Amino acid sequence: MNIHEYQAKKILSQYDITIPKGAIAYTPASAKKIADEIAPRGPWMLKSQIHSGARNNGYFIENEAGKKGGIRKVESKRELIKESEKMFGNTLVTIQTGPKGKIVNKIYVEAYTKVKNLFYAGMVIDRMEPAVTLLVGKTEDDDIIKVTLNNPEKILKIKLSLDQGPNVAQVRQVLNFLELPSNAFKNLKKFINGIHKAFIQYDATLIEINPAGLTKSGEIIALDAKMSFDDASLYRHDDIKVLKDEGEYIERNLKASKYGFDYEEFDGSVGLIVNGDGISLALIDLLQQQGFDAACALNVKGGVDKDKIAAGVKIIMTNPKVEGILINILGGFVRCNLIADGIVSATSEVGLNSPLVVRFEGVNKEYAKEILEKSKLPMEISEDMLGSVDNLIKIMKEND
Amino acid sequence: MSILANKDTKVIVQGITGNQASFHTRRSIEYGTNIVGGVTPNKGGTEFLGVPVFNKVSEAVKETKATASILFVPAKFVVDAAREAIEAELELLVCISDNIPISDMIRIREMLKGSKTTLIGPNTPGVITPNEARLGIFPENIHNKGHIGVISRSSTLTYEAVIEINRAKMGQSTVIGLGDDMVIGSDFTTSVEKFIHDDETKAIVIIGTLGGTYEEELSEYYQSLKKKKPIIGFVAGRSVPYMTNVGYAGDIITKGHISAQDKKNSMSKAGIVTIDRINDLHHELLNLVK
Numbered sequence: 001m002n003i004h005e006y007q008a009k010k011i012l013s014q015y016d017i018t019i020p021k022g023a024i025a026y027t028p029a030s031a032k033k034i035a036d037e038i039a040p041r042g043p044w045m046l047k048s049q050i051h052s053g054a055r056n057n058g059y060f061i062e063n064e065a066g067k068k069g070g071i072r073k074v075e076s077k078r079e080l081i082k083e084s085e086k087m088f089g090n091t092l093v094t095i096q097t098g099p100k101g102k103i104v105n106k107i108y109v110e111a112y113t114k115v116k117n118l119f120y121a122g123m124v125i126d127r128m129e130p131a132v133t134l135l136v137g138k139t140e141d142d143d144i145i146k147v148t149l150n151n152p153e154k155i156l157k158i159k160l161s162l163d164q165g166p167n168v169a170q171v172r173q174v175l176n177f178l179e180l181p182s183n184a185f186k187n188l189k190k191f192i193n194g195i196h197k198a199f200i201q202y203d204a205t206l207i208e209i210n211p212a213g214l215t216k217s218g219e220i221i222a223l224d225a226k227m228s229f230d231d232a233s234l235y236r237h238d239d240i241k242v243l244k245d246e247g248e249y250i251e252r253n254l255k256a257s258k259y260g261f262d263y264e265e266f267d268g269s270v271g272l273i274v275n276g277d278g279i280s281l282a283l284i285d286l287l288q289q290q291g292f293d294a295a296c297a298l299n300v301k302g303g304v305d306k307d308k309i310a311a312g313v314k315i316i317m318t319n320p321k322v323e324g325i326l327i328n329i330l331g332g333f334v335r336c337n338l339i340a341d342g343i344v345s346a347t348s349e350v351g352l353n354s355p356l357v358v359r360f361e362g363v364n365k366e367y368a369k370e371i372l373e374k375s376k377l378p379m380e381i382s383e384d385m386l387g388s389v390d391n392l393i394k395i396m397k398e399n400d
Numbered sequence: 401m402s403i404l405a406n407k408d409t410k411v412i413v414q415g416i417t418g419n420q421a422s423f424h425t426r427r428s429i430e431y432g433t434n435i436v437g438g439v440t441p442n443k444g445g446t447e448f449l450g451v452p453v454f455n456k457v458s459e460a461v462k463e464t465k466a467t468a469s470i471l472f473v474p475a476k477f478v479v480d481a482a483r484e485a486i487e488a489e490l491e492l493l494v495c496i497s498d499n500i501p502i503s504d505m506i507r508i509r510e511m512l513k514g515s516k517t518t519l520i521g522p523n524t525p526g527v528i529t530p531n532e533a534r535l536g537i538f539p540e541n542i543h544n545k546g547h548i549g550v551i552s553r554s555s556t557l558t559y560e561a562v563i564e565i566n567r568a569k570m571g572q573s574t575v576i577g578l579g580d581d582m583v584i585g586s587d588f589t590t591s592v593e594k595f596i597h598d599d600e601t602k603a604i605v606i607i608g609t610l611g612g613t614y615e616e617e618l619s620e621y622y623q624s625l626k627k628k629k630p631i632i633g634f635v636a637g638r639s640v641p642y643m644t645n646v647g648y649a650g651d652i653i654t655k656g657h658i659s660a661q662d663k664k665n666s667m668s669k670a671g672i673v674t675i676d677r678i679n680d681l682h683h684e685l686l687n688l689v690k
Binding site: 125127128130131132162200203230232233236275277279282286293301302330331332333363385 | 541
C-alpha cells in the first residue's frame with residue numbers, strides 16, 4: 001500500500017525527522033490560508049498529492065494548467081492562488097502514472113526551505129539477503145531508478161538488522177560518502193535512525209527521501225517523502241490502513257482487494273482469471289507472442305469461497321475493455337469446482353457478453369467441468385494452457 | 401530415491417485441525433504420506449484424522465520421531481510455529497501458509513541460519529515425491545513417478561511443468577515449489593545440489609519468474625559445478641515491462657534492472673537449456689533422451 005507525501009512526512013516527523021512546515025489544501029482558498037499560517041512571506045511550494053514519484057518532471061494534460069509540472073514554487077500570495085487554481089482538478093502525468101495520469105485533488109502547501117548538500121536517502125528490502133537496506137546517494141536527479149541503473153557506484157548500500165539502526169562507523173561511512181560536514185554527524189545519525197525506526201515499526205517496504213538536505217542551522221531536512229507498506233502486515237497496523245486513499249485506485253481494484261484478490265489492468269483486450277502470478281505472466285507472454293494482450297488479470301489466490309469468486313468473476317465480466325475471457329485455474333489450494341460455481345453464478349447475474357475459454361487442472365477438475373457443462377453456458381473448455389490461449393484467440397479473430 | 405521427503409519420512413502437520421489443513425492432510429494420508437501426528441495448541445491428547453495431536457512440536461517430535469513438518473497455521477502465527485519447528489531440529493519445514501509479512505520472513509530466515517532445518521515456502525504448493533509423500537496441496541493425480549526433478553518459484557507453473565513432463569512420457573523424482581513470496585526459505589541451488597546427488601534424478605526443470613536474482617545465482621552455481629546434470633529452465637514474465645511493476649522498486653534499487661530475458665540469458669550462458677514457452681518443455685525433455 002502506498003500513501004501520500006504529506007502522510008509520509010507526518011509519520012517521519014514522529015520519528016524525529018525534520019520536515020518543512022506545511023499542511024494539506026483542497027481548494028485555492030485553503031491553500032492561501034495555509035500559506036498565511038506557515039510562513040508570513042514566500043516563497044512557498046505547491047506539491048500535487050498523487051501516488052507517484054517524479055511529479056516535478058510531469059506535465060498536466062489540460063492546457064489551462066500551464067506548462068509547469070506537479071510541483072511549483074510560488075513567490076507571492078497572488079501567484080499561489082493562481083497556480084493552485086491551475087493545478088486543482090487537472091490531470092498530472094508522470095513517468096510512473098502512465099499516459100492517463102491522475103487528477104490532483106489535494107495540494108500540500110509548504111514553506112520553501114533553502115538547503116545545501118542535497119542527497120537521496122532510501123530504505124528498501126533486499127529480498128536476497130534478506131535484510132533491510134539503507135541507500136544513500138549524492139544526487140539531485142529526480143529519478144533514483146535511473147541513477148541506480150546507469151551509475152550504481154553513486155549509491156551507497158548498507159545492510160541493517162531489523163532491531164538496530166546504523167552504528168557509528170556506518171553513520172560515518174554515510175557522512176563521508178555524501179561529503180557532509182563532520183558537524184552534521186549527530187543529525188545524520190538521528191535522521192537515519194528515524195528512517196530505520198519508522199520502516200520497522202510500520203512494516204514498510206520502501207521509504208524514499210528525495211531529496212534531503214542540510215539547512216542553514218545544520219539540521220537535516222526531508223524535502224520530499226515516499227512510503228510504501230507491506231500489504232500482508234496491514235492487519236497489525238490499523239493506523240496505516242486508514243491512510244489508504246481510495247481515490248487513487250480504480251473501483252475494480254478496490255473491489256478485488258476487498259475479496260482478497262489481486263487485480264491489475266493492462267492495455268489489451270483479454271480478461272484473465274488465474275490463481276497465481278506465474279501463470280498470469282506466462283499467459284500474457286503467450287498472448288503477446290500472438291499479437292494480443294491482457295486487458296486485466298484477476299488472481300483469485302487462496303480463493304475458497306464461491307460467492308467471493310463470483311464477485312471476482314463479475315469484475316472481469318463488467319470491464320468494458322474485455323473482449324474475451326480466459327480462465328486458467330490449476331487447482332490446489334483453490335478448488336476448481338468452486339471457480340466453476342463462481343463462473344455460473346456470476347454469469348447468471350450479469351450475463352456472458354464475451355467469448356469465454358476455460359481450462360481447469362488439478363483438484364476437483366472433473367467436478368468443475370461437470371458444473372460448467374450442466375450450466376449450458378456458451379463456452380469452450382480447453383485441456384491445456386497453450387490450447388486455451390489458441391482457442392480464445394481463434395474465437396476473438398472470428399468475431400472481429 | 402528422491403530428495404527432501406520419501407515414503408519413510410515421518411511428517412507432522414502444524415495446525416492440523418484447521419479447515420484447509422484437514423482437507424489436504426486427509427488427501428496426503430490417502431496418498432500414502434507417512435503422517436504421524438499433528439500440532440494444534442490446546443488440542444494435545446486428542447486424535448484427528450487417525451493421528452495423535454500434540455500441543456507442541458517438541459512433544460510431537462519426541463513421541464513420533466518426525467523429521468518433517470507441514471505448516472498450515474494462519475499468517476500471524478507462522479513466526480512462532482516456525483520457531484518451534486526449527487528449535488525441535490526438524491530437517492524439513494514446508495510452509496503452505498501465505499500472506500506472511502516480509503519482516504516476519506526476515507526473522508524466520510535469521511532463525512534458520514546455522515540450524516538443521518530446510519524451509520520450503522511460504523506460499524508454496526509444497527514438496528511431492530510421486531507415489532511416496534505429498535507435503536502440501538499439490539493436485540496429486542497429475543504426478544507420476546520418474547526421473548525429472550522440478551524446482552519452481554511459481555506455484556501454478558509447477559503444475560504446468562509436471563503436465564509437460566507427463567506429456568514427454570516421463571515422470572518426476574521430486575517436485576518442489578519454492579514459494580511465490582518476496583522472501584522465501586530456500587533458493588534453487590540448495591535443491592539442485594540435492595538433485596545432483598540423487599541417483600534417481602536424471603535431469604532438472606527450473607521455473608523462474610521476475611524479481612530477485614535467484615536465476616542468476618543458480619547460473620553461477622551451475623557453472624561452478626564439476627558434476628552436472630542437465631537443467632532445462634523457463635522464466636515467466638518476458639512480456640512484462642519491468643519498470644511498470646511498482647512491486648519491484650526495491651529490487652531495481654538494490655540489484656539493478658533484471659528482466660526475464662536477462663535471467664534467461666544468464667541461464668543459457670551457464671549451459672542451462674532455456675525455453676520460451678513452458679509448453680515447449682516436453683520437446684526439450686525428449687531432446688535430452690536422444
